[in-house]
Amino acid sequence: MKELLKRDAASHAVSLRAGEYSSEELTRAYLERIEESDGEIGAFITVTADKAIASAKASDMRRLEGKALGIFDGVPIAVKDNICTRGTLTTCASKMLADYIPPYSATAVERLERAGILVLGKLNMDEFGMGASTENSAFKITRNPYDTSRVAGGSSGGCAAAVAAFEAPWSLGSDTGGSVRQPASFCGAVGMKSTYGRVSRSGLVAFAPSLEQIGPITKNVRDNANLLSIIAGADVKDATSLNVGDEDFSRDIGRDVRGLRVGMPRELFTENISDGVGRAVMRAAKILEDAGAEVTECSLPSAEYALAAYYVISSAEASSNLARFDGVRYGHGSNNFDGIDEFYKSSRAEGFGTEVKRRIMLGTFALSSGYYDEYYKKALGVRSLVKRDFEKLFEKYDILLSPVSPSVAYRIGEKTKNPTDMYTGDLFCVPANIAGIPALSLPCGTGEYGMPAGVQLMGKRLSESLLYRVGAVIEDAEGGGV
Amino acid sequence: MSGREYEMTVGIEVHVELDTKTKIFCSCSSSFGGEPNTRCCPVCMGLPGSLPALNAQAVEYAVMAGLATGCKISRRSAFDRKNYFYPDLPKAYQITQYNTPICKDGSVDIETEQGRKSIGITRIHIEEDAGKLIHGGDGMTLIDFNRCGVPLIEIVSAPDMSSSEEAKAYLKKLRALMLYIGISDCKMNEGSFRCDVNISVRRAGDSALGVKTELKNLNSFTFAKKAIDYEFERQTAIIEAGGRIEAQTRRFEESDGKTYLMRSKESENDYRYFPEPDLLPIELSENMIKRISENMPRLPDERKAEYISSYGISTYDAELLVSDKSVSDYFEACAALTPYRKTLANLILSELMRFVEGDGFASHISPSNLAELATLAGEEAINASVAKKLLRRLWESDESPLAIVERENLRQINDVVWLTNLTLKAIAENPKALSDYKAGKTVAAKSIIGKVMSKTGGLANPSLLSDIVLAELDK
Structure with missing residues (x-):
């Protein structure tokens, strides 16, 4: 493997600027790496080599003319396959969209292009984002580069694996209930789920619109902050995008954490946490304490209901969002039908995988007349409760520290038999989605089996810069990223 | 059932x-x-x-x-x-x-x-x-x-x-x-x-x-x-x-x-x-909400009340005028140009609306022409049947009704002496009508009125003529 592939996006930016290598050389190096290792890893669904090289050449030309679009002009990226890329397959890892080529790009992708960042290809995931191990892809399983017998996490498993396997310097994933943070922690990467509305969802194929955000997965905290700064911002195409000005989220990196109040919600330290993960979180707490922060235990009483509320709300929204995949206009249309109702039924029966069908049925049930109050409405009630609990906590604490996942990456096939067992793994991540607050996942040493272990930092709305600042302190103490 | x-x-x-x-x-x-x-x-x-x-x-x-x-x-x-x-x-x-x-x-x-x-x-x-x-x-x-x-x-x-x-x-x-x-x-x-x-x-x-x-x-x-x-x-x-x-x-x-x-x-x-x-x-x-409500166009009920109170138009006519916005808009455009709003309303409701439904007529007769016609009729410069005929003419061509009246001498005749002379002549030429009238057949008066009216080319003031004829027959 070429040495330069080990570098982070910021170093590439510096080298491109210095003319140490061209964007084309860099891009070819990643494409070669993908060629060489992705057969085993399975991070990519589509590699857009020709387009990437053409974009790289254009970037080199711009740089030559002194017209670079920004410091990251010419740096490659890879994008989760549920984020629309004009003219390039966007499958959501579903048979339903196996041939789907969108006529427009997601706003986040347009923002990348405006910064001169070029797309290497589209990354594997759990079908429509439903899953936590990337075993629910209709096409292939993504393997963990640290141990290929283990999962990469999910649903943005391809995103985390591509970064860990040096197939891309960074990537864009999406996080509905931990789908950026958990795979990042399984693969030793940094993942951010920003404040709801920070990043436009336009062009993100919806799973649960009230919960999800597009988010960066990177080698380190600084790259993450930089990538978020590029993709975040108000968008007229997304009514839920926040009307706040552009920000440089890396601005506070390097500041110390003296006097910061760090809370550890005891409800997020459940019995099923593995020793290795527990040790990682305690080590992070110690690092922050040593750096002058006050670390104390606190309580998030509604946490235990958040997971159930999450599954009701996300499945309800999914049942509606995925209804458009009926085979009529695009996507998988069955040849096996007599009449329109049967066409719908067989197209959807053939096009969707088991987990997706399970969520659609769950959500349809939760919204049905007679059950709405008992399930959906009650879940909304829990949602308000969780929001209120967080608001109260953030009066006393600047940052909350918790595990990302109860264990390190597990073996492929280990949890597929029992879906609810898989669901409980989301416990620590979903509260941030339910409340719409930002949450950062970053590695903190090694857990069981030599696998990376991660910790999660949560802050109040719009506190991303603070999360990066605190994250960088932990990262530095651990020997710093890359 | x-x-x-x-x-x-x-x-x-x-x-x-x-x-x-x-x-x-x-x-x-x-x-x-x-x-x-x-x-x-x-x-x-x-x-x-x-x-x-x-x-x-x-x-x-x-x-x-x-x-x-x-x-x-x-x-x-x-x-x-x-x-x-x-x-x-x-x-x-x-x-x-x-x-x-x-x-x-x-x-x-x-x-x-x-x-x-x-x-x-x-x-x-x-x-x-x-x-x-x-x-x-x-x-x-x-x-x-x-x-x-x-x-x-x-x-x-x-x-x-x-x-x-x-x-x-x-x-x-x-x-x-x-x-x-x-x-x-x-x-x-x-x-x-x-x-x-x-x-x-x-x-x-x-x-x-x-x-x-x-x-x-x-x-x-x-x-x-x-x-x-x-x-x-x-x-x-x-x-x-x-x-x-x-x-x-x-x-x-x-x-x-x-x-x-x-x-x-x-x-x-x-x-x-x-x-x-x-x-x-x-x-x-x-x-x-306040801004939107302040910018609301006037609604039919408001217009209706105004037609009744300011123009003296009957409730029934006012209701008819506002039942269609284009009619009401047209009426208002004309009403701004003539003081004879009741005459105007009559011309629109009893004549114009028979020609065509809805907003068709607005494009045929300009508000200024219709207002001029209403003024001519209101001032009794022309009689009702002339007004009706002129309306038909205005439908065909965009000509000022006043100009037509002047050019073709269509003004109403209010000359009592001349109308009386014509009446006496008509009675003299139709002795049967006189005897019928005297025998109680009041319809006979109508034939005399008709004859005089046609002598005037349809321009006599109809109510004046009717008064004169009846007075002469009753003598």
Whole structure:
């Protein structure tokens, strides 16, 4: 493997600027790496080599003319396959969209292009984002580069694996209930789920619109902050995008954490946490304490209901969002039908995988007349409760520290038999989605089996810069990223 | 079976397409027609990842509709999803307002032969239109998405109507109101004003309502009335025969004037409404509502009151003038140019409206010409029959009526001496008429009047002439 592939996006930016290598050389190096290792890893669904090289050449030309679009002009990226890329397959890892080529790009992708960042290809995931191990892809399983017998996490498993396997310097994933943070922690990467509305969802194929955000997965905290700064911002195409000005989220990196109040919600330290993960979180707490922060235990009483509320709300929204995949206009249309109702039924029966069908049925049930109050409405009630609990906590604490996942990456096939067992793994991540607050996942040493272990930092709305600042302190103490 | 023993209860849902430039959630043109599937984009096609962005004009129009119907305007309302599968609905859900409509609790006054009645408006909500299915001859169905995402408001009445006449009057009034505020072209043939009627029948005096059916495909006011009358008879006959009415959706068939079963209500979808997560609630400040209400065009009732009090026009005529906005607008344009508003109203209502319905005449006779004609008639410079003839001429050519009157000497003749001379001559030439008159056949006077009138070329002042003739005959 070429040495330069080990570098982070910021170093590439510096080298491109210095003319140490061209964007084309860099891009070819990643494409070669993908060629060489992705057969085993399975991070990519589509590699857009020709387009990437053409974009790289254009970037080199711009740089030559002194017209670079920004410091990251010419740096490659890879994008989760549920984020629309004009003219390039966007499958959501579903048979339903196996041939789907969108006529427009997601706003986040347009923002990348405006910064001169070029797309290497589209990354594997759990079908429509439903899953936590990337075993629910209709096409292939993504393997963990640290141990290929283990999962990469999910649903943005391809995103985390591509970064860990040096197939891309960074990537864009999406996080509905931990789908950026958990795979990042399984693969030793940094993942951010920003404040709801920070990043436009336009062009993100919806799973649960009230919960999800597009988010960066990177080698380190600084790259993450930089990538978020590029993709975040108000968008007229997304009514839920926040009307706040552009920000440089890396601005506070390097500041110390003296006097910061760090809370550890005891409800997020459940019995099923593995020793290795527990040790990682305690080590992070110690690092922050040593750096002058006050670390104390606190309580998030509604946490235990958040997971159930999450599954009701996300499945309800999914049942509606995925209804458009009926085979009529695009996507998988069955040849096996007599009449329109049967066409719908067989197209959807053939096009969707088991987990997706399970969520659609769950959500349809939760919204049905007679059950709405008992399930959906009650879940909304829990949602308000969780929001209120967080608001109260953030009066006393600047940052909350918790595990990302109860264990390190597990073996492929280990949890597929029992879906609810898989669901409980989301416990620590979903509260941030339910409340719409930002949450950062970053590695903190090694857990069981030599696998990376991660910790999660949560802050109040719009506190991303603070999360990066605190994250960088932990990262530095651990020997710093890359 | 007779209408005396049974009574009907009617409530109406009206869908009005709003006349915004662009669709409700994207920037595609919302105008009618166009080559199929040329006015659509990822948003109105519901492509994966696309999101709705609300058109503020649609919200303003909906508020105007609420103000025009005396509704309370919700300071906060929100969108919901109505989920169902149908090929003309690309997202498989319609974005609508279910739990919190933008307007509620209003009323519309209607006038029928039974007098004035207030019909409650339960709610007005905003929603998006669906595409259109075109069924080909070969069993193939094509979809045109041009209409998909055109903004609609749905106006839901209370079940306050008890006859097909009332239903028709309500629909006409509602359409007139929407045209007055200018939020829709309300063309029933293009589907920009569509109604569904809910009707139930019960024995007169019963307190509980009967089971209702919903009638669809009512493409004109007349069809709506016919469908209601038919459905009343149909339901009454079933009850008379001891049967029970089933909750159904029925389709009106224009060719035979009957209604036919489309589907039973029991087999209808569970729409699984839930709050639309892609859109923020609509928040309206008091200031915004105030601004919209201050900019509201004058409504028919206001205009009517003004016509009666300031112009001395009868209630009946005033009602007729305001029943159609284009007529009222035309009347006002003319009224500004002549003091003889009653004469003007007569010319419009008794003459002009016979030529053509609706706004056709505005383009034929300029307000200044009609006002001039009204002035000539009002000042008695011309008589009524000349006025009528001139109206016909103005219809054909854009010429000043005054110029025609002067050129062709059409002024009314008020010369008593000359008219008396002509009268005496006519009586002398028609001794039989005189003897008939004296024998009590008063009609004979008319033949004398006719003869004199034709001598004057139709220009004599008719009432003056009549007085003279009668006076001479009575001598």
